[in-house]
Structures are given as C-alpha cells and as structure tokens.
Amino acid sequence: MLLVGLGNPGSQYAATRHNVGFMAVQAILHRHFATLSWQEKFKGMYASANMNGEKIHFLLPQTFMNLSGESVRPALDFFKLDVDDVVVIHDELDLELGDIRIKKGGGHAGHNGLKSLIQHLGTPDFRRVRFGIGHPGRKDLVSPYVLGRFMAEEVPAVEQGCDKITKAFPDWLDENWKV
Numbered sequence: 310m311l312l313v314g315l316g317n318p319g320s321q322y323a324a325t326r327h328n329v330g331f332m333a334v335q336a337i338l339h340r341h342f343a344t345l346s347w348q349e350k351f352k353g354m355y356a357s358a359n360m361n362g363e364k365i366h367f368l369l370p371q372t373f374m375n376l377s378g379e380s381v382r383p384a385l386d387f388f389k390l391d392v393d394d395v396v397v398i399h400d401e402l403d404l405e406l407g408d409i410r411i412k413k414g415g416g417h418a419g420h421n422g423l424k425s426l427i428q429h430l431g432t433p434d435f436r437r438v439r440f441g442i443g444h445p446g447r448k449d450l451v452s453p454y455v456l457g458r459f460m461a462e463e464v465p466a467v468e469q470g471c472d473k474i475t476k477a478f479p480d481w482l483d484e485n486w487k488v
Contacts, residue, residue: 310482311366311390312337313381315399315422317456318371326442327455329467330398330422331369333440336471337478338367351387353380363482366390375421378429385430395435396481397426398474400455404441407466409473409488411438436486440470 314334315327322328338345338356345356345367353370366388370380385395399422404410414434417423427433445454459467477488 310363311368311381311385311388311395313368313370313377313395313397315374315377315397316369317373322456324458325456326459327374327400329400329440329442329470332467333398333438333471333474334367334369336475340475341478351380351384352376353384355384361479361482365482374425376425377422378425378427381426382429392430392432392435395430396438397423397435398438398440399423400442401439402442402444402451402455404439404443406441406443406463407470408441409438409470410441411436411486411488413437438474438488440474 312334314330316322316331317325317327341360342358345358347354347356351368352372353368355366355368357364357366359365366384368380368384370377372380381395385392399420401410403418413436415437416433417427426435442455445451473488480487
C-alpha cells in the first residue's frame, strides 16, 4: 500500500484545511508507528513500515497540492505498486467538518490535487479517503477557505476525524474499507 496524504509543504500551510491529508497520515504514524522517521525522495517525504505482514509506504508530497501527481507517480513506480495499491487522504469540501468517507474512483470535483493525481496516474481509479472540511458557502470563497487555518472550535472535529481514520487504518490492510 502507498498511503498518500495531500497537503501543501511549509509551516505557513500547517493546520490549514487543505492539509488534513497530511494531518491524518501523521496521526496514523503517531498511533501505529511512533518510531518511524521520514526520508526525502520522490519530491516528497516518505516512510515505510510493516503491519499485519504487509509493507506500507507513507508519502507526503512536497510539491504543493496542484502538482501532487509528480510525487506519487515516481513513488508508485519505485515501489513497483499498482494504482490499486494507492490510498489518498484529502480534504473534501462536500462533506461536513470531520466526516470521513471512502470511495474508489470518481472525478476530481475541482480538487487540484486529485486532478494532478488522475493526470499522472493515468486513471481516476484509486482509493480516496475523503476528509470533510465543510464548504464556505460560495465558490469565490473556496480558495481562501481551504488555505485558511481551522478555528479553535473546529479543532475537536478535525481531531475526531483523524481519530476515526487511525482506528480504521489497520482494517484497510485487509481490504475492509470502513471508518
């Protein structure tokens, strides 16, 4: 499995809505693999581990969201994995804050990270863990909204979303795709 968290690199983007993919992957590592260390490769940061007899590679692209495919494709090729082995955690405007949904395939719905992945993987048929961030209500507010930090009252919902993902993660290795 190649588990990818989408986000933007740099401290100015830490704890922003667009970075919940990064946050969720880091939460999984904290809970299940506390001693792993990150390495730089594939225009990203990656770590690898074994769990339940399966090799797992974690990737946080450092290319900025709209170029995420430039990081994921080389990692997929290097580890000799198939698109079926890719699981992407990303922010989702169409879900309430903290809601988590899993699906395989679909369009990009205007999400530039997904658009880049579809372009570089040559297919939309990869698994997505959609992490709800809510919607600002108007299309013209989306960009500043996704790049904005969570308000203090929103943080518990984000933490609960990360907790749902970290608890469900071991089941994903057995193809039990639930949260």
